[in-house]
Amino acid sequence: MLSLEALPLGTPARIAAVAGPSPFVERMKELGLVEGTVVTVLRRSLFGGTLQIRYGNGTLAVRLPFASAIRVEPVSQPLHQHEPLWQAV
């Protein structure tokens, strides 16, 4: 298990836990970043810190309150390209 910030670019991973100040955690879940959702980090901003992530068919910019706020587990099986990512596996 690793933090979302440490996840290599383009590697799908499943969310294992979301932690942090409660409004932050609640908002991330409301946006669909719940346990089990498969996310991919598309880009990091210059000097890191801010991420562009993809899940489902949309993308989101996030800077976490601390690096380990979202913990993920890389997905081992290859994903089917045109299926929405959160459905696969």
Add this chain to the structure above:
Amino acid sequence: MRAVPRRNIALVGVPNSGKTTLFNALTGARKKVANYPGVTVEPTVGVLANHAETIALVDLPGVYSLSPKSSDEEITSAALKGELGNVPPFNGIVLILDATNLEKGLFLFSQLLALQKPMLIALTMIDEVKRRGATLDDILLESRLGAAVVPIVGTKGIGITELKTKLFDHQHWRVPPMHLPPTASVEERIAWARQIASEVLRNDRFDERTERLDRILLHPVWGMVAFVIVMALIFQSIFTWSQPLMDAIDSGFSTLRQWIVGDAVAPPLVLDFLANGVIAGVGSVLVFAPQIFVLMVLVTFLEDSGYMARAAFLVDRMFGVFGLQGRSFIPLLSSYACAIPGILSARMIPSYAERMATMLVAPLMTCSARLPVYTLLIAAFVPAGTVGGFLSLQALVLGMLYVAAAVVGLVIAWLLRKTVLADDRTAFFIEFPPYRLPQWRNLLVRATMRMQDFVQTAGTIILAISIVLWALATFPRLEPRPGMSADEYRRAQLEQSWAAHVGRMVAPIFRPMHFDWQVTLGIIGSFAAREVFVSVMGQLYAVGQDDPASASLRAALQQQLSPPVAFAVLAFYMFALQCMSTVAVLRRETGSWKWTAFAFVYMFLLAYLAAAGTYNIARALLS
């Protein structure tokens, strides 16, 4: 007579789902639409009526859930609970469901069920999912949700008539069944939303055009380069695109003025009033209307393209260093058009400290009311050459003023966040909408509205001040001596007028930067509206022309202001909070006179010191 029944209906949906577009299409309003989440931050009411009843439609800020995380979301939650004073309780809800973002919309729907209100669903952006090659089953969606679904394309007016019919037809309004127990967790609701979305939407995939553009525009290096180019292009265009039209208006007013006063040494009072009061005062400001228009078209283009969320991502890390966050970029950029909507849109920033810091520096951004002052002085005192063969030197100086304002704003924000607004580390998030080609109509409407505002200020505040100033400058009346030229007479008249007396009395305030009484009056008048400076210069300086055929204000300034004074004036306008409407909005949004007074005082001190410093440096360098 029977009272017409009236229903209050709320437009609810996640941010950027197309609520305001639909609201405008239904009511004919012209509320701001743009392609980023968090555009609408205040409720707006619009009225729809047929023969039988009236519907008050309320456009609300977008929300992701009913537990608000920022103050724009709080407004919507409160309104839905009937706790917002000026918004009456709702009889029904129109849920705006963005077909490209179904899951989040359905999650919100699952929370709205608890309100037990009759609902109607507008399914927007169906053109986009179709373009992506997906199939959307709205009949199935309707039966799965238990509420009438109307597919629409708000931007093209598709489905609007149908929706309107259903709005008035009570049989389409149903209270949907509770699909989930009221105690269901966020996780359960998300799972339910995903289930429904996967049933009704097939073969949806990422938007490829957006993918391709993001690959460049969000690239760690190229993205930054593109960011700088985009900003530079804006400033270049403000200058070059609007110049021909401005010149035309300018010479139009000059001709008119010449025609009114002719060669008379001391024209009759009525004509003098028209030429030297109204035209010199108001006309000199109206010349800048094309610039405001061009600026607004460009800013609106950026806002409606989808780039704002990307820019927020690009600057987030750097803004974080200064105690702000990516979202702060949006209020700050819109403050470049006008600080008032900028300060309002800071409501989209969840953290209190970051929102306050953003609002307290927003008035430092170069709003379009400063543009006339800047362009006038730059055109008069910066040579017209180019740098590197394509970038005009004047545009470059203007660009530097814009950048410097932003840099100072960031530093002040940093100071505030280190001291009075210290707070814990915060998080940042913003959804990336797909890129969309801005609607031409939207660009024109927004730019025209801002220009109307500008013209209205010119026709009211500036006209009033011009009249007062004209009276002060015209009395006591001096009798022309024989042999005096029109110009010599005007100058002699001015020197002994009440305006000169008043001006000389207050001029010592600006002793350190050697502002003469004319400039001093211009600056003091500017506390009503910044454009007043141009109109005061137009009245007090444009009269001293040796060549009466060219009454251009620019030439007059070159003769009568020294360059160090001109640059000091620029420095003063960069920082001073000379706008009563901004003060009023700051008071409302910060909820405190203390913060408002603080903002006013720190900006005045900054302006004063900058002007004094600039004067002395420029004098040392230029002598």
